[in-house]
Amino acid sequence: MALLRAAVAAVVLLDLGIRSTDLEAFYSNMGVLPLSVLYEHLWNPYVFSLHTSSGLWQVEAVLFLLAAVAAVALLLGYKTRVATFISWLLLVSLQNRNPLILQGGDDLLRMLLFWGFFLPWGRVYSLDARKRPAPAQLSYFSAATVAYIVQICLVYWCTALLKSSPEWSRDGTALYYALSLDQVLLPGGRLIYPYPELLRFLTLATYRLELLLPFVLFIPVAVPWWRMLFVFVMYGFHLGISLTLFVGLFFLINMASVLGLLPASAMDWLEKHIVPRAQQLGPRVATRLAPLQPRLATWRQAVQVRIHTSWAVSEGLRRWLRTLREGLVAGLLVYICWWNLDSIVTPQWMMKAPLRWIGFLTRVDQHWGMFAPSVFKDDGWYILDGTTKDGRHVDLNRHGAALTYAKPASVVSLFKNDRWRKYSENYLFVDNSYMRPYYCNYLLRIWHENPANPPLQQLDVIYMKEVSQPDYKVPPPKPELLCGCAP
Structure with a gap:
């Protein structure tokens, strides 16, 4: 269980690190899912989210930092039960902020923290364990x-x-x-x-x-x-x-x-x-902590008296x-x-x-x-067709390269991470058509924030649909215009 605790905490930290690269895009009002859209189309009245307290990415960054601190405490086994609860609370809050980028692994990570709160997974191999006598038996x-x-x-x-x-x-x-x-x-x-x-x-x-x-x-x-x-x-x-x-x-x-x-x-x-x-490493650490030993011994004795x-x-x-x-x-x-x-x-x-x-x-x-x-079965790839003011067509999905409808050598490489891949998957569904203008306008804004990019007068989000066929048959892709927007 101690290994389970450390591994779950490490995954939470890795998840936070990956998500933090998209603070504005996925968790702020300047991104693809403003709070007003979340409340109108995706909100469940029974869920909660601290991450909906503000639409500013700076507030999200503070919450991410708090979650990282709790995950580190969980990893080290410091105040394990409290750290588990805070990690679970902030993870649930984060997942509720943007359901469009979730997958099955998120459900499992959430449940591991949930059950971990009731498990003694901080009993050994933890900072908490140093303050308690060793358990009489290790089976539980x-x-x-x-x-x-x-x-x-x-x-x-x-x-x-x-x-x-x-x-x-x-x-x-x-x-x-x-x-x-x-x-x-x-x-x-x-x-x-x-x-x-x-x-x-x-x-x-x-x-x-x-x-x-x-x-x-x-x-x-x-x-x-x-x-x-x-x-x-x-x-x-x-x-x-x-x-x-x-x-x-x-x-x-x-x-x-x-x-x-x-x-x-x-x-x-x-x-x-x-x-x-x-x-x-113990002797090195002990040498550095030697001046503190008398004070620690006094504190430990006081704690033991209170416990007894x-x-x-x-x-x-x-x-x-x-x-x-x-x-x-x-x-x-x-x-x-x-x-x-x-x-x-x-x-x-x-x-x-x-x-x-x-x-x-x-x-x-x-x-x-x-x-x-x-x-x-609906496979394909995205083309972000930007029309410059001088009439040229560039693909924002390929960093502004000249537009081409040819299939890329690696479609996976078009996605920054799996969160964006999951978002693009949900973007296709007709029931989620409300998403499309927000994504399009977000892309336009990000593009124009870089002065090196040529100004665009139009952006079209095109999906090159390629339905999977049996027996290795590959049908010609069909372009589908999902959304268009202008500055």
């Missing part, structure tokens, strides 16, 4: 550990059950269609794309892996062996995804999520090979709070399982609307429909 069982394991299983079970198209379970063509999407295709995917039989095998193997492998976590015999198998296979599975498909932090979040399943033997190996090296005098009084309260916590976690786990079932089973099992506010408020709502029920 509670409603929260059950919820954590079930949550991991739900990710893969629901992903498989939602893949109801024959291309996943019968035809084995899903991976072929996924790798036909140039907007997510990476070099590793290009290597295996020409081999249809290999793609069919990998498709069927993926479907069965997601559906069946989580069951090994409930086998009551040889538990360490089965858990190591699960972690090993999941790491190979997500490493393969990261080499073939452009999925942002999705693979890292999933790889971090299973670290809490590692058995004691794995931790023994890590302690044997890693901890001794870290301990070599208050222990007898608080023990009964602790038991009562522990029972209350176990009941709360069990109830939330049942609710989350029900929520996931709602997306799979027939309508008569559907969760009634009045009960959904709990999921939206706590953001335990989740949906694991990755490439489900079938793979998206």
Whole structure:
């Protein structure tokens, strides 16, 4: 659990770092989703967001900094429970600010922090642990550990059950269609794309892996062996995804999520090979801290006295709070399982609307429909056709190069990061047509802020649509004008 805590904190920091490069674009009123548009088209009255307190990117930067401080504290295990809560609070707030750039990995990261609040993942390998005696035993069982394991299983079970198209379970063509999407295709995917039989095998193997492998976590015999198998296979599975498909932090979040399943033997190996090296730094640190030792000893003695005098009084309260916590976690786990079932089973099992506010408020709502029920077939790339005042056409998506309708060698390279790729995917849907003028005008403003760029009199957002076909057929792309704007 300590490794899980550190990995989750590291991913949160990485996520904040990537998002911080688009503070104005995604989180301010000067970007693609002003607060007025968010409230009009996307807002749920049951959610909350501290990031909607202002439309200024400077305010967003302060909130990002606070989130980074909390994530560092979580990484080090300092005030772990408080750091976990603040990290979860600010992550939920950030995700609610712009739902147009979210993907399945964001749901999982949010849930790892949520369940982590109820786990003792700061009990060892943390700054908090230095102030407490070592635990009598390192094994731990509670409603929260059950919820954590079930949550991991739900990710893969629901992903498989939602893949109801024959291309996943019968035809084995899903991976072929996924790798036909140039907007997510990476070099590793290009290597295996020409081999249809290999793609069919990998498709069927993926479907069965997601559906069946989580069951090994409930086998009551040889538990360490089965858990190591699960972690090993999941790491190979997500490493393969990261080499073939452009999925942002999705693979890292999933790889971090299973670290809490590692058995004691794995931790023994890590302690044997890693901890001794870290301990070599101990004498240097001790020398520098030597002048502070008397003061620290006095403070430690005072703390121990306070702990011993208050222990007898608080023990009964602790038991009562522990029972209350176990009941709360069990109830939330049942609710989350029900929520996931709602997306799979027939309508008569559907969760009634009045009960959904709990999921939206706590953001335990989740949906694991990755490439489900079938793979998206509408592929293509964007052309940002800018018309200069002297009549020339330049493509803003290629840094002002002369306009061409030729397909780029790498469509993925047109996206700054996976957040922009997800935004461009949502930009296509007719239901999201309200997004289009804001994106167009944002691009115009950014372009004209650089005095080296020639002034534009018109900007057209064009999508070169290329629908994926079976048997490696490639239809000619059809340009679709999505939006036009002028200064």
